[in-house]
Amino acid sequence: MMPLSNLRDEYDTVVVGAGPAGMAAALSALRTGVETVLMVDREVEPGGILNQCIHNGFGLHHFGEELTGPEYAQRFLTDLLDHHIDIATDCYVLDVTPDRLVTLMSPAVGVRQVLAGAVVLAMGARERTRGAIRIPGQRPSGVMTAGLAQKFVNQMGLLPGKRAVILGSGDIGLIMARRMTLEGVEVPGVFEIMPHANGLTRNIVQCLHDFDIPLHLSTTVVEIHGRDRVEKVTVAPVDDQLRPDLSRAHTVKCDTLLASIGLIPENELSQKLGLRLDPTTAGPVVTSTMETSRDGVFAAGNVVHIHDLVDFVSQEALLAGENAARYVTGRRPPADNIKLSSGANVASVVPHTISSDREHTVYLRVRKPMEKSWLRLGDVYEKRLRYVVPAEMVSLKVRPRFLEHFHGDSLTIDIVPRDEPGREEP
Numbered sequence: 319m320m321p322l323s324n325l326r327d328e329y330d331t332v333v334v335g336a337g338p339a340g341m342a343a344a345l346s347a348l349r350t351g352v353e354t355v356l357m358v359d360r361e362v363e364p365g366g367i368l369n370q371c372i373h374n375g376f377g378l379h380h381f382g383e384e385l386t387g388p389e390y391a392q393r394f395l396t397d398l399l400d401h402h403i404d405i406a407t408d409c410y411v412l413d414v415t416p417d418r419l420v421t422l423m424s425p426a427v428g429v430r431q432v433l434a435g436a437v438v439l440a441m442g443a444r445e446r447t448r449g450a451i452r453i454p455g456q457r458p459s460g461v462m463t464a465g466l467a468q469k470f471v472n473q474m475g476l477l478p479g480k481r482a483v484i485l486g487s488g489d490i491g492l493i494m495a496r497r498m499t500l501e502g503v504e505v506p507g508v509f510e511i512m513p514h515a516n517g518l519t520r521n522i523v524q525c526l527h528d529f530d531i532p533l534h535l536s537t538t539v540v541e542i543h544g545r546d547r548v549e550k551v552t553v554a555p556v557d558d559q560l561r562p563d564l565s566r567a568h569t570v571k572c573d574t575l576l577a578s579i580g581l582i583p584e585n586e587l588s589q590k591l592g593l594r595l596d597p598t599t600a601g602p603v604v605t606s607t608m609e610t611s612r613d614g615v616f617a618a619g620n621v622v623h624i625h626d627l628v629d630f631v632s633q634e635a636l637l638a639g640e641n642a643a644r645y646v647t648g649r650r651p652p653a654d655n656i657k658l659s660s661g662a663n664v665a666s667v668v669p670h671t672i673s674s675d676r677e678h679t680v681y682l683r684v685r686k687p688m689e690k691s692w693l694r695l696g697d698v699y700e701k702r703l704r705y706v707v708p709a710e711m712v713s714l715k716v717r718p719r720f721l722e723h724f725h726g727d728s729l730t731i732d733i734v735p736r737d738e739p740g741r742e743e744p
């Protein structure tokens with residue numbers, strides 16, 4: 319995007335990653351008044367994972383219309399190019415030090431260092447592989463992650479096989495079940511170890527039901543067969559402890575196994591930086607301004623926690639970029655005074671702290687599906703939820719008026735069944 323020889327030695331803000339989080343953060347930093355921003359990505363084009371998501375379904379919240387992934391990315395890129403921004407692509411960030419010295423490496427200029435007033439980490443996430451769940455069997459070709467198959471089909475014009483079993487019902491697996499079917503590949507089924515699907519409801523309907531692709535819940539792949547190429551897989555139902563019942567196992571013929579078994583925040587840089595990480599999200603602990611445990615280092619997007627919709631990635635990253643710029647220009651808001659923690663049926667909460675005098679959007683993931691529940695923010699606020707599932711983030715607007723009479727320093731968020739009468743919603 320730019321000749322790397324023109325890199326400055328110092329930038330007000332350096333953004334690591336040019337996916338939707340990086341682009342929104344860079345844009346927002348520029349709009350909030352910093353002068354020099356560098357956005358770096360190891361890929362040759364900005365856009366992140368959106369570049370391979372040629373299906374629609376992006377942007378309903380942020381733009382109020384349905385866009386494909388590349389269209390969504392292009393909207394942000396066009397806005398960014400209206401500002402003065404340096405974009406270094408095909409360029410890998412090797413290291414960020416606590417005093418924000420950023421080490422870059424690219425084929426064009428080798429290794430370079432730039433000093434950043436503030437850093438925004440927006441490295442996204444990577445897919446869990448077969449190795450992460452240790453499926454026994456040979457190591458034939460034809461076993462890959464669903465996202466890699468998506469890249470093959472949508473960006474490289476390559477078909478990974480002719481009959482594909484999908485392991486895991488995450489959104490990427492569901493989208494690829496439909497994509498493979500549209501490309502003439504047979505998809506005998508999607509096998510999900512949990513008793514509930516792990517993707518968005520709209521993807522179950524539009525990608526499986528509309529194409530008559532069966533979803534087998536509480537079932538997993540227990541063995542992969544084939545020496546050079548996958549020939550079949552053995553699948554078996556699991557009990558409520560997720561132990562396979564091999565007496566009821568059967569084989570399914572296929573030449574391809576696509577794993578859609580979750581994403582992990584890409585946090586090598588965060589670990590090297592010594593950031594405090596949250597074991598429930600595997601991302602950095604962040605304040606309400608998306609600042610990490612290191613001064614002047616902010617983070618946003620899938621690197622912080624895995625999002626269901628890109629629109630929420632953008633919202634979170636706009637906040638990170640704005641606050642990175644405020645940090646650089648000495649307009650930092652007062653520190654947070656309330657710590658948030660996960661209670662009943664809440665797997666994770668982001669951000670980890672909030673301030674009682676500002677409005678915040680808090681994102682939660684539940685542990686298990688629940689119909690008709692109360693979402694309770696300590697004793698200060700509660701609201702009715704109709705249906706919650708682990709695959710869909712729950713968002714909660716926390717307004718200063720909820721906290722007017724609260725004098726503590728921590729609040730727990732619970733999601734509990736609605737079989738008891740609730741307090742009045744404020």
Ligand SMILES: Cc1cc2nc3c(=O)[nH]c(=O)nc-3n(C[C@H](O)[C@H](O)[C@H](O)COP(=O)(O)OP(=O)(O)OC[C@H]3O[C@@H](n4cnc5c(N)ncnc54)[C@H](O)[C@@H]3O)c2cc1C
Nearest residue numbers: 335337338339359360366367375411441442619620627628
């Ligand atoms: C297959 C798939 C289908 C999806 N479908 C939908 C959908 O239909 N609707 C929807 O709303 N959302 C969807 N999503 C989710 C959405 O795409 C993600 O939430 C979003 O892309 C996350 O944005 P991000 O910027 O955090 O990460 P990414 O998009 O992953 O971008 C991170 C960027 O950081 C770069 N990077 C990482 N490390 C370094 C480094 N050390 N140096 C330089 N660069 C680095 C990467 O190259 C990448 O470009 C889908 C996601 C996937 C994977």
